[in-house]
Amino acid sequence: MKINSLFFVFIGILVLSSCKNQNKNQAEGVVQESHEFTNDLINETSPYLLQHAHNPVDWKPWSDDAFKKAAEEDKLVVLSVGYSTCHWCHVMEEESFEDAEVAKLMNEKFVNIKVDREERPDLDMVYQTALQLVNGSGGWPMNAIIMPNGSPVFLGTYHEKENWKSILTKFSTEYEKNPEKMKEYATMLADGVQEVYEQPTKQMANTITPNKIESGITKWSTMWDKDWGGNIGEEKFILPANLTMLLDYAVLQQNANAKNHVLNTLDKVIQGGIYDHVDGGFFRYSTDNTWHVPHFEKMLYDNAQLLSLLSKAYKLTGNEVYKIKVSETFKFLKTEMRNKGGGYFSAMDADTEGEEGVYYVWKKTELESLLADDFTMFSKYFNIYDEKVWEDGNFVLHNTFSKSGFLKESGLNEVEFDNKLSNWKSILYKARQEREKPSKDYKVLTSWNALLIDGLLESYKAFGNDEYLDEAVSVFNYLRQHNFANGELVHSFTKDSKQKEVFLEDYAFLAKSAFTLFEVTLNTDYLNVSKELMHTASEKFKSTSDLYYYNVSNELVPKIINTSDGVVPSANAIMAQNYFHLGHLEYNKEFLKKAELMGGLITSDFEEHAVSYGAWGNLLLGQAYPFYEMVVVGEDAKALMNEIHKTFIVNSIVVGSTVESDISLFKDRFSIDDTFIYVCQNNTCKLPVKTVSDGFGQMKAFGYQGFK
Template identity: 85%
Template sequence: MKINSLFFVFVGVLVLSSCREQNKNDGEAVKQDDHEFTNDLINETSPYLLQHAHNPVDWKAWSDDAFKKAADENKLVVLSVGYSTCHWCHVMEEESFEDAEVAKLMNDKFVSIKVDREERPDLDMVYQTALQLVNGTGGWPMNAIIMPNGSPVFLGTYHEKENWKNILAKFSTEYEKNPDKMKEYATMLADGVQEVYEQPAKQMANAITPNKIENGIKQWSTMWDKDWGGNIGQQKFILPANLTMLLDYAVLQQNVEAKNHVLNTLDKVVQGGIYDHVDGGFFRYSTDDTWKVPHFEKMLYDNAQLVSLLSKAYKLTGNEVYKIRVSETLAFLKSEMRNEDGGYFSAMDADTNGEEGVYYVWKKQELEALLKDDFELFSLYFNIIDDQVWEEGNYVLNNTLPKNDFLKKTDLTAAEFEKKMASWKSVLYEARQKRQKPTKDYKILTSWNALLIDGLLEAYKAFGDDQYLDEAVSVFKYLNQYNYKNEQLVHSYTKDSKQKEVFLEDYAFLAKSAFSLFEVTLDADYLTVSKELMNAASEKYKSNSELFYYNVSNDLVPSIINTSDGVVPSANAIMAQNYLHIGHLEYNKGFLKKAEVMGSLITSDFENHAVSYGAWGTLLLEQAYPFYEIVIVGKDAEKLMNEIHKTFIVNSLIVGSSVESDISLFKDRYTEDDTFIYVCQDNTCKLPVKTVGDGFEQMNNFGYQGFK
């Protein structure tokens, strides 16, 4: 299939711009008053779609009616996919979609559809895949020209106004002159996309072995930046699922190189500009290879996963900076990203009034005026020096000087340094509160909030702070009340939301967080919810293979089997992890076999390209190496459980019950007067013990290396 050559037959020498990454509405519906134009998006609830409701372009939401209109009028469709905090999406809006000349061309010759990729990740996956087939890269805004049946004939990202006008003119003319050729190409490209998503189901099962995991990590290690952490590249994403898996592997196999890479990465990002040193929270990615200048969006999924990873890393290292970053990040999320009922928004914008990062950066003169006599010390620590300036005299707070080296240079004691740091942050925080804040995308996404529940629970395990557990329970209750309507889960909730779509990741992630709540609280009702969600997902998204569809297909959207990690873990990988853990808890051989077969289908992918399969790597570790069951039964189960959770333990299910229970791991083990710890591996259990230390000693006797 010669997609690329066919592509250029139609588009000539059109150049696809590189992927580039503003929100004008925060929580209130766009009003029709005092607007020259109003299109159908005024009836939507997505913040991103509402931002475009007063464009002169006659935008439609994705619907059968929109495509029927295109077919009835024999028009091509313009599909534009973006999200509310995407900077270049709104640059293109201002340049083209708010321009009367461009709008007339689009309205006369096309039916135009806007999609929020966070509401419809399935549509985004389909057309991003097509974009990558013809261009090798993807990104947002994603702008496509498609047939009335949904098949694409052109795909690109950001386009300047004149370039976009030329694209529209070329394709509308070509469709009028050569519709059959265009249909032929569109069919071929659509077939190519379908082939991509059918491929995982066709893969052969491979034995899950330590050797294959070692091979995958060895190949992956060639990509590691040994100086700055992360993967080598011009831009850097933190990718918590990958680092979590590597940390597990490092402890399980006592691999110093992997451990150093993860900790070096974390040390660099928690001190770098990708972290907001004033408000707390992490930005989406670094625009350079040293974590200095971020793209200034803050996303819920990044921060949720980093809370989890840093909490685990703290248990391993005792590094107080990790603990501080977790506390600051969760404080930021609760202050800025939480609605009054307890759900968490999806994102906070990079821009304020069209200027990227203006809320977050500082001018030297401003810092001098605010910090006065402390400016010299502050500038030494945060690189406020001439050769570190970013744009237009602005600085991003970015620390590259280790704390101990800073103390030696300044003769400060550690206590004096901490006092100064608290004072600096307080002064800058108060100054920043006087600025206009970036706006937020107020959608409550089920899958991303589920990730936050997991992050809060990991923080509770590591630090024992009840507020983290209470908040995890609160978020779960919110999702149950608002995102689980009439016993039907939805992916996205806003007030008066009409969205009914739901995806595998929503079921898989929420089932995982429900199981995690069961592990921590010992409340079996959470286990019941987890199993109900797993059973519903396995029925709703079943395919002809052992893997699951990501979505429910229809005439316009193909079925997708997606296995690789993106910015969130693979939903199929999380389904398999859930099967494994519930299987061990209940001695459910069917669930254990399901997890094994799912893992075996991805083993070769991990071996050949581990960087894209971190969540699967976590599963494969639990299958290729010994897996332990630590069971606490008795009236003091919760107390002993909390003690165990403070230690970094991998490849283990840690569960307990303070009451008599028929769950397989607890059955016939309860006594009223005492509490016992049972350590089991491969259906073999040691004699029950009463102390955590004795339980760990039994794991050592089984051959567990993680305590070294």
């Protein structure tokens, strides 16, 4: 694969493969047991690393000391990267890393390093890029053999025991016989990786135009699955950042094809087995192209982003099903993924006692026993037919009926159906609670919790439910209390955590969340936090270009400029969005210019590969099409803003103040006698009005066409 094409499909690395966790921790403690072997990972706090602390392999955490040892002993390094809810990571652990024969070979010939990719996404990003350079694809577990200077000479994913032994023997022998030849290859591969991450800085900035956005989406549309939604492929990932941008574009341009694709995708997803119809919440991806059988791990980042997307879709359509799925997903997250202090865990495992999905699937006989006379109707709604069996006689609940379609099919009225569905779920939920639950990765990741804050705030805007706002504030306060160390933000927190690393996504995502909290609450303390985080990020991660490094300097790992979305939005794109919104709030020309320069560097990438640049697409929409500022000032600003937030509006910021303020959009507009709405576009403002409908009328007068 050519390096320039690799850059654009890096998303493929981030959504491939999957894996397992045998960690018994359900909260923030470690079960103490007697073990034959104990290695240096016992001193770590990552659930994934602790999972391997009693392997006979002499694992070490990533550190300068580990590479110093490799250099002094003139040994290659085995680098194994995974995460605690990774199924195939655990399979390889059982087959190879718990095997005495394999461990002996690894300990004698190599220095062995284990990395939790969720703790160190920077390391994972670098070596996954190298893996895709040589293999064309990536995934987890990622197992590499690298030089003492960090340069890789072999990269792969899961390997069966005998194959892994052969690889170890081959490379250790070759290193002993031809070390110079191996060094040359490692240098070449390291240079290739560096070129990938330097490419964005070498691109010419382009003018951001509607035609280029149209072109990018037109090319992307050739990938759309018109029947089942999502992108065409044997497996399917939801990728909420892309769908969010596409929904905004559809409304802005009144594009029915784009709108229908997003809504069809959402409808198929929430009907499919990738949604947990009993507990609520979404699984990581579908192993087929109809969303039927998922890989049964639940990740915080997916569910957080889907709260936001479903809430926006509800505002656009009024579809009550979207509202229900938001409520059920939030209930799942708060019940299963929240720690006692208010932070949210990163993931819930796919496996229970080594078997994937057993907590979630059902035998036909079990369903017949639990549902009795209702089984026939239940089986029709959730496709419990012999030809739909998954494996080992197990069924994954999914439906292919719309609600209206099933009412016609069943002869029930809406109230009768709702009561039955609620009763079915209650019965199965109670039955499932008797099963052993999958374990959880109890790390609290700053960036993923920031995504949750955004999702909760979008849900609050759509539904006006104070519980969503209160929880968003609670999560933000938790991060402020726990995910700062010595005044610096950290990426991951666990009890007694030692991690000091932090990444651009942590600052960018949390700054965005703080700004949105300011929008919703009108509390300028959140605005000040957002600006502080942006300032720190701009200094900490600055590069020689207008983009930002993903990570800080490290002798063993090159600094990375990554611009494409993966399962989470591009951190550089969110930085640019933050500059754009702050720039409009404060009429800060420097911030607006910075956002324009960053967007200009990515415009051609979006035009060619929009599927990988959804977060950038949101920025480019605001820069290529008219952008609106809706400002509410006065004693009743909060109430009017809550009314505005219930409407789907794109290419706009909605901000307000109940007090006199020197912030540019509020300055000289406050009146103690009344509350006014100001609508502005391109440095031009209409006369103030007092009602939301009049404010929307002024947007229409400016040419806005997005209202239903």
